[in-house]
Amino acid sequence: MAEFSKVKYTPNQAKSKIAKYCAYQERCHQEVRDKLYSYGLVPDDVELLIYELIQNNFLNEERFAIAYVRGKFIYKKWGRNKIRMELKRRKISDY
Numbered sequence: 001m002a003e004f005s006k007v008k009y010t011p012n013q014a015k016s017k018i019a020k021y022c023a024y025q026e027r028c029h030q031e032v033r034d035k036l037y038s039y040g041l042v043p044d045d046v047e048l049l050i051y052e053l054i055q056n057n058f059l060n061e062e063r064f065a066i067a068y069v070r071g072k073f074i075y076k077k078w079g080r081n082k083i084r085m086e087l088k089r090r091k092i093s094d095y
Contacts, residue, residue, distance in 0.1 A: 008040035015049055022058040026067045030091045032059060065092050 009017065014036060021027065021035060029050060036046040053059040065087060072078040072086070 006038070006040060011041065011045045011049065014039045014041055014045070015052070018049060018053065019056075019058055022053060026064040027059065028064050028068075028090045028092055029059060029061060061092055 017039070018032060018036060022032065032050060032053065033046060036049055041049070050059065068087070068090075069083055072083050078086075
């Protein structure tokens with residue numbers, strides 16, 4: 001059986017792909033970090049890209065948390081404790 005190798009992206013290619021990924025819907029830092037690692041980037045490049053995304057306002061944890069809580073509370077009818085646990089699982093800070 002043939003093994004499929006993952007495509008590795010350069011930091012510039014990954015930057016354009018991850019900008020589209022973040023523009024589609026609000027993402028938390030951990031989701032973006034995991035996605036960048038799946039592109040085959042090294043940790044220094046990942047942290048640099050996350051910093052650039054924050055500076056360009058593609059990533060904002062507060063905005064993500066508000067959208068996430070609103071969606072889960074209104075549409076999924078989740079309670080306060082379940083939402084709080086999911087935010088912790090996604091490594092959203094408590095501030």
